[in-house]
Amino acid sequence: MKEFGYSLSPSSRVDLDKVDKSKQNRLFALEPGFKKCMSCGSCSATCSAGNYTDVSLRRAISYIQNGQDQLAVNMLRNCMLCGKCLIICPRGINTRNLIRNILNVYGEKQI
Ligand code: SF4
Numbered sequence: 001m002k003e004f005g006y007s008l009s010p011s012s013r014v015d016l017d018k019v020d021k022s023k024q025n026r027l028f029a030l031e032p033g034f035k036k037c038m039s040c041g042s043c044s045a046t047c048s049a050g051n052y053t054d055v056s057l058r059r060a061i062s063y064i065q066n067g068q069d070q071l072a073v074n075m076l077r078n079c080m081l082c083g084k085c086l087i088i089c090p091r092g093i094n095t096r097n098l099i100r101n102i103l104n105v106y107g108e109k110q111i
């Protein structure tokens with residue numbers, strides 16, 4: 001028989017005290033723009049790959065800040081490094097360099 005009604009969603013609580021800051025500091029050293037993001041979403045709105053995949057740099061940065069590194073890496077693997085987000089970012093972040101270094105620091109392959 002089909003079940004109806006509501007169920008509890010799994011917890012998405014993030015404990016920031018447990019986030020490993022050493023990799024974040026390494027990323028910051030490689031691309032200081034990492035800490036300048038204001039989550040405006042302009043990069044995601046104009047992303048070339050965003051129409052076909054789940055790529056969202058805004059979300060990836062937030063994943064990294066919350067210690068959900070693998071979610072960020074899996075998402076950014078679909079980035080084409082076209083640089084469109086670099087042109088649009090109002091904080092002047094070198095987004096391409098940021099994406100490259102997120103994959104280098106948190107991914108298992110160097111690009
Ligand atoms: S560089 Fe990557 S994240 Fe930025 S617009 Fe191009 S595909 Fe999207």
Ligand code: SF4
Pocket residue numbers: 036037038039040041042043044057058088089090091092093095
């Ligand atoms: S456009 Fe720049 S400031 Fe806005 S969310 Fe993207 S990286 Fe962050």
